[in-house]
Amino acid sequence: MRGLVSWRLSVSFDSRICSAANKSQVVDYFLWRQADAARCALNGWSYWMLRKNGETGENAAVILEKQSVAFKNELLFQNGINFNELPAWQRRGTGLYWEKYDKPGYNPIEGKEVVAVRRRLKVDEDLPVKDEYKEFINQFLNVGD
Template identity: 45%
Template sequence: MKFDELDAMMRVYETANDRCVEQGVYMVARIDGRSFTKLTKEKVSFEAPFDVRFRELMADTTRHLMTCGFKVTYGYSESDEISLLFDLDINVYGRKVRKYNSILAGEASAKFSLMLGELAAFDCRICELPDRKTVVDYFRWRNEDAHRNGLNAHCYWMLRNEGMAKGAAAAQIEGRTIEDKVALLASRGIDFHTLPSWQLRGTGFYWVDDEKRGYNPKEQREVVSSKRAIKTDIYLPEGEAYAQLVRGMLP
């Protein structure tokens, strides 16, 4: 069999499950650290429940993903996950899901591992969202997830640091309402409202015009140049104000 024939015959198997996302559908990628519970507890020592160094590694990885060849409108990171909203008209790789999943997981894993100096891997999935409202709801969902996890983590580690066993600490939190957890923290003198915003709401990444003032010696005058830069926002609002922020970025 000639190579061309063999090539054509085998390609069918390779592309059998290739899907492209339809035009007009919003795409969001969620990239999540693989077995980061083990990585953050056993392989590398990070402060629990929150470590600024870990947040910065995730932030650098997010900014890398926003500038590695995909048109990204908005990035969001909480815990070991990153969500990326692509431009509605993105067309790179013909919107082939396989390409987005494999390249983004690969780029995130490579960037994070290089910075950490340890092997770290990410998975990736693509959410296909039909309209603006669902996109806003997606990011509200992750924002609320951050809030729930952050509150749980603070309660859990407060009890653990008091000497409580793992299972008992988890059982104390299980099934409790937000109000119960806030009261649990307050009973030990921790005001929930003073906890750092990024630990409860995550971090947002969006494009802004960055103006730079300079001096043009030839024309002997001050000039202002502007270029697009990523703003990293560790003070994201919540609820409707956050929905407004995301809505404002959509076409």
């Protein structure tokens, strides 16, 4: 089809630098960031639902101001969206981190198959929550101990 361009664009970026005195503060910071991501996601979904239903940006913001999580969930539910059933990355964000993996190879000097440990960037769209998330973050902090 001439002139038809098909593409998908999804861009979001939120990056911060923080100073933490110990590992516990790092874990607390990541727990807070995950909770903040969930709060922002619910607010965003609610805001854009109101906009889709004809509210102006200003009115949508006023309607949502100081409203409870239950109110926002109900607003979405009444419009056919169960927030808790959305993909995890849409509710909690995405994690990017290095992961190690084994890469098979061949050592021509020794004439044998070898395995090299490499690393690659992992895009994790299904991050755990609560205590599992604490353990998940701690695994990165305990490297080299």
